Amino acid sequence: xxxxxxxxxxxxxxxxxxxxxxxxxxxEAVKGISFEVERGELFGLLGPNGAGKTTTIKMxxxxxxxxxxxxxxxxxxxxxxxxxxxxxxxxxxxxxxxLYERLSGLDNLKYFAELYGVPRRDQGPRIGELLELVKLxxxxxxxxxxxxxxxxxxxxxxxxxxxxPEVLFLDEPSIGIDPVGAxxxxxxxxxxxxxxxxxxxxxxxxFEADELCDRIAVIAGGEIVARGTPAELKRGVSGGSVxxxxxxxxxxxxxxxVRSLPGVTSVVVEDRGQAQVLVVRVDTGAEVTQAVxxxxxxxxxxRVATREPTLEDAYVELVETGVPA
Amino acid sequence: MTSVxxxxxxxxxxxxxxxxxxSPWILIPTxxxxxxxxxxxxxxxxxxxxxxxxxxFLVGNAIQFASIPCLFAMGNTIGGERYAQTLGLLLVSPxxxxxxxxxxxxxxxxxxxxCSLIALGLGAAILRVSIPLDSLPLLALVVAVSSFxxxxxxLVAAALALRVRETAVLSNLVMGVLLIFCxxxxxxxxxxxxxxxxxxxxxxxxxxxxxxALVSGAAWSNVRGLVVDEAVIGLGYLxxxxxxxxxxxxxxxxxxxxxRA
Amino acid sequence: MTAVLxxxxxxxxxxxxMRSRSAxxxxxxxVYPLFFATSVLLMYRxxxxxxxxxxxxxxxxxxxxxxxxxxxxxxxxxxERRLGxxxxxxxxxxxxxxxxxxxxxxxxxxxxxxxxxxLLWGRFAFGIPISLGHPLVFALASVATAVGxxxxxxxxxxxxxxxxxxxxxxxxxxxxxxxxCGFLVPIAALPGWVRPISWVLPPTWGVAAIRxxxxxxxxxxxxxxxxxxxxxxxxxxxxxxxxxxxxARTHATLALT
Numbered sequence: 015x016x017x018x019x020x021x022x023x024x025x026x027x028x029x030x031x032x033x034x035x036x037x038x039x040x041x042e043a044v045k046g047i048s049f050e051v052e053r054g055e056l057f058g059l060l061g062p063n064g065a066g067k068t069t070t071i072k073m074x075x076x077x078x079x080x081x082x083x084x085x086x087x088x089x090x091x092x093x094x095x096x097x098x099x100x101x102x103x104x105x106x107x108x109x110x111x112x113l114y115e116r117l118s119g120l121d122n123l124k125y126f127a128e129l130y131g132v133p134r135r136d137q138g139p140r141i142g143e144l145l146e147l148v149k150l151x152x153x154x155x156x157x158x159x160x161x162x163x164x165x166x167x168x169x170x171x172x173x174x175x176x177x178x179p180e181v182l183f184l185d186e187p188s189i190g191i192d193p194v195g196a197x198x199x200x201x202x203x204x205x206x207x208x209x210x211x212x213x214x215x216x217x218x219x220x221f222e223a224d225e226l227c228d229r230i231a232v233i234a235g236g237e238i239v240a241r242g243t244p245a246e247l248k249r250g251v252s253g254g255s256v257x258x259x260x261x262x263x264x265x266x267x268x269x270x271x272v273r274s275l276p277g278v279t280s281v282v283v284e285d286r287g288q289a290q291v292l293v294v295r296v297d298t299g300a301e302v303t304q305a306v307x308x309x310x311x312x313x314x315x316x317r318v319a320t321r322e323p324t325l326e327d328a329y330v331e332l333v334e335t336g337v338p339a
Numbered sequence: 340m341t342s343v344x345x346x347x348x349x350x351x352x353x354x355x356x357x358x359x360x361x362s363p364w365i366l367i368p369t370x371x372x373x374x375x376x377x378x379x380x381x382x383x384x385x386x387x388x389x390x391x392x393x394x395x396f397l398v399g400n401a402i403q404f405a406s407i408p409c410l411f412a413m414g415n416t417i418g419g420e421r422y423a424q425t426l427g428l429l430l431v432s433p434x435x436x437x438x439x440x441x442x443x444x445x446x447x448x449x450x451x452x453x454c455s456l457i458a459l460g461l462g463a464a465i466l467r468v469s470i471p472l473d474s475l476p477l478l479a480l481v482v483a484v485s486s487f488x489x490x491x492x493x494l495v496a497a498a499l500a501l502r503v504r505e506t507a508v509l510s511n512l513v514m515g516v517l518l519i520f521c522x523x524x525x526x527x528x529x530x531x532x533x534x535x536x537x538x539x540x541x542x543x544x545x546x547x548x549x550x551x552a553l554v555s556g557a558a559w560s561n562v563r564g565l566v567v568d569e570a571v572i573g574l575g576y577l578x579x580x581x582x583x584x585x586x587x588x589x590x591x592x593x594x595x596x597x598x599r600a
Numbered sequence: 601m602t603a604v605l606x607x608x609x610x611x612x613x614x615x616x617x618m619r620s621r622s623a624x625x626x627x628x629x630x631v632y633p634l635f636f637a638t639s640v641l642l643m644y645r646x647x648x649x650x651x652x653x654x655x656x657x658x659x660x661x662x663x664x665x666x667x668x669x670x671x672x673x674x675x676x677x678x679x680e681r682r683l684g685x686x687x688x689x690x691x692x693x694x695x696x697x698x699x700x701x702x703x704x705x706x707x708x709x710x711x712x713x714x715x716x717x718x719l720l721w722g723r724f725a726f727g728i729p730i731s732l733g734h735p736l737v738f739a740l741a742s743v744a745t746a747v748g749x750x751x752x753x754x755x756x757x758x759x760x761x762x763x764x765x766x767x768x769x770x771x772x773x774x775x776x777x778x779x780x781c782g783f784l785v786p787i788a789a790l791p792g793w794v795r796p797i798s799w800v801l802p803p804t805w806g807v808a809a810i811r812x813x814x815x816x817x818x819x820x821x822x823x824x825x826x827x828x829x830x831x832x833x834x835x836x837x838x839x840x841x842x843x844x845x846x847x848a849r850t851h852a853t854l855a856l857t
Binding site: 388 | 636771
């Protein structure tokens with residue numbers, strides 16, 4: 015049975031600007047997406063910043079009302095049965111906000127345990143258990159303002175798990191944590207799933223989604239552009255090759271021209287130190303190196319290389335073109 | 340010439356950043372409702388306590404209100420700049436420092452002046468106190484000099500703000516001291532001797548006295564001495580404030596405490 | 601019911617802890633009203649009437665109760681938004697109003713510290729002999745006033761949350777309430793049209809009760825009215841906070857970004 019059912023979910027914002035004369039325009043953040051997450055699954059919503067991931071999660075945890083479509087979590091409608099949904103899901107977001115700085119970690123947890131109606135006699139053991147899980151035991155009486163980013167993030171996870179939610183929503187949990195912390199975080203998430211919790215995770219890190227998720231939906235520009243298991247997504251990108259050209263100067267100018275060359279599937283510019291790198295996806299058999307170099311005109315060029323496409327390329331391409339590979 | 344430019348440009352940029360939230364929803368409560376009600380509050384308390392008359396509280400509180408933007412703006416500007424970590428940049432910039440910091444003061448003085456005069460006008464209308472029309476230009480001058488003097492004190496507070504974290508708390512405390520010691524609601528003659536002595540070396544005291552005299556019909560020659568005293572006191576605080584900034588700057592370069600939160 | 605009380609209690613205690621750790625909310629909330637109280641006491645001392653001075657010492661002590669709430673209530677929810685906790689509070693299954701009330705109750709409690717501090721200040725700095733007729737009843741009237749002020753703050757907090765200049769609004773209410781609720785000047789001395797406004801504000805009755813408890817007269821009617829009005833404010837505030845949350849979910853105004 016599906017634990018999360020999302021059907022043609024839409025959300026638009028009215029963005030206002032100006033003090034005296036308010037002008038407004040409508041921005042569509044999520045444009046009719048649908049997906050299902052099964053019980054016990056770890057589902058990844060993968061996409062760049064501003065793709066609509068956070069908006070989607072916020073609709074599912076009842077913080078935002080959808081402007082169209084439906085969503086059910088644990089069989090409850092996120093609009094009509096908001097209170098019931100809130101009781102049964104957990105929400106953790108990345109970054110170091112969302113904690114009471116002047117209180118200790120323990121006080122933060124006590125407060126939220128109360129908010130979620132955790133019975134008083136269960137609070138002590140539950141908090142102790144969670145502190146151990148996120149490796150904060152021994153530090154819980156210190157004020158949060160002295161915590162490192164990683165510690166804050168782990169405290170967030172403990173907070174999100176206080177009421178033993180059946181579904182946990184993790185919104186970019188690894189943002190701003192160092193690689194070691196991020197690895198520990200992934201281990202924690204993996205162990206939660208082993209324990210039977212359903213997890214919906216958003217991230218813009220390909221490898222994170224690859225390592226953790228049972229299934230992934232790639233979201234870009236408010237729409238789902240691809241979905242499947244990590245293996246399925248990888249299969250979609252085999253074939254063709256990638257041409258990388260290091261450019262010392264502005265590479266953006268020639269992007270449009272390069273994109274229009276026959277045999278070119280997509281073009282992206284990446285910054286690498288002082289240089290920019292033009293990453294060109296090329297169809298099997300097509301030879302575009304000379305043509306690409308010609309479009310650059312007088313701009314100084316460094317290393318030029320051709321390689322096999324990776325999962326990262328698939329993701330970048332999906333996000334750039336919005337067309338499934 | 341460069342100094343003049345830094346004075347104006349530096350001053351304006353900083354003030355605009357500070358009032359980035361410029362909106363009538365903030366300006367009206369802060370600069371109109373608050374001062375007018377402070378005047379009314381003390382005027383009614385004065386009536387109940389049987390001291391002073393409406394005009395006494397009107398003038399005292401209206402002029403005291405000129406000090407608030409000066410104190411807070413100076414403190415917040417420099418404190419805020421440290422917060423945004425631009426203070427270090429500002430201090431190492433080759434522009435000469437004195438005009439730089441005075442530049443911050445000018446728009447604040449104008450603000451204090453406007454604020455005070457509006458409160459004076461509205462308060463007078465509500466309490467039906469008549470202010471001789473021909474005293475207005477001199478009254479404006481007195482308010483301007485008092486605002487300048489308070490800016491001097493504001494600069495001292497701002498320099499201190501480099502050392503304490505809670506700028507707003509500090510500005511509030513200074514404001515409270517001015518409220519009690521400067522004869523705003525209790526004439527210096529009715530204060531204990533030591534308090535009156537403190538009041539005489541604070542900004543505002545002489546300005547308020549001069550303004551009260553003007554409203555009751557005194558001529559310029561009668562208040563000139565008071566206005567000069569007020570200006571000299573302001574200048575004194577300005578010098579102290581600049582010296583403190585200079586000293587903290589040297590000090591903090593050595594200990595790198597400027598950007599510490 | 602006990603769960604709700606527990607939630608209020610825990611919330612209040614943690615909020616109090618948090619606020620007393622901030623120089624601005626904690627120390628200043630106690631020191632700042634002292635400046636006004638000092639001015640006022642100096643004025644009454646100059647006036648020369650001993651009984652008026654004693655009355656003022658009691659009235660001035662209540663100034664800070666309102667200040668502690670007025671200056672912080674209107675910004676409290678924006679503070680939560682800045683901390684990033686506002687979304688978490690809304691996402692919890694508990695009714696939002698039950699999370700805001702403890703915040704303003706904690707502010708009112710800090711206001712009670714200010715009340716005690718000002719009374720002591722009057723006693724020791726001004727040597728004003730205050731002999732409270734019924735100390736226990738006085739304490740009760742003070743708590744009732746603090747509750748009234750807190751729930752007024754609750755209404756202020758939920759009505760001001762979507763307003764960017766909320767802090768300015770709160771500060772602007774500080775002095776008008778001092779004047780209109782008769783903290784020092786009897787309401788009878790104000791223009792007649794102000795009186796109906798005074799009557800609908802809980803602190804008016806709270807201050808009256810405090811005076812009765814200190815100087816004789818029955819405070820019970822005033823305490824009852826103060827609490828009754830508080831309940832009314834709480835009901836309106838709760839209704840408003842429900843609408844507020846719905847509107848925030850519609851317009852996406854919970855997050856800072």
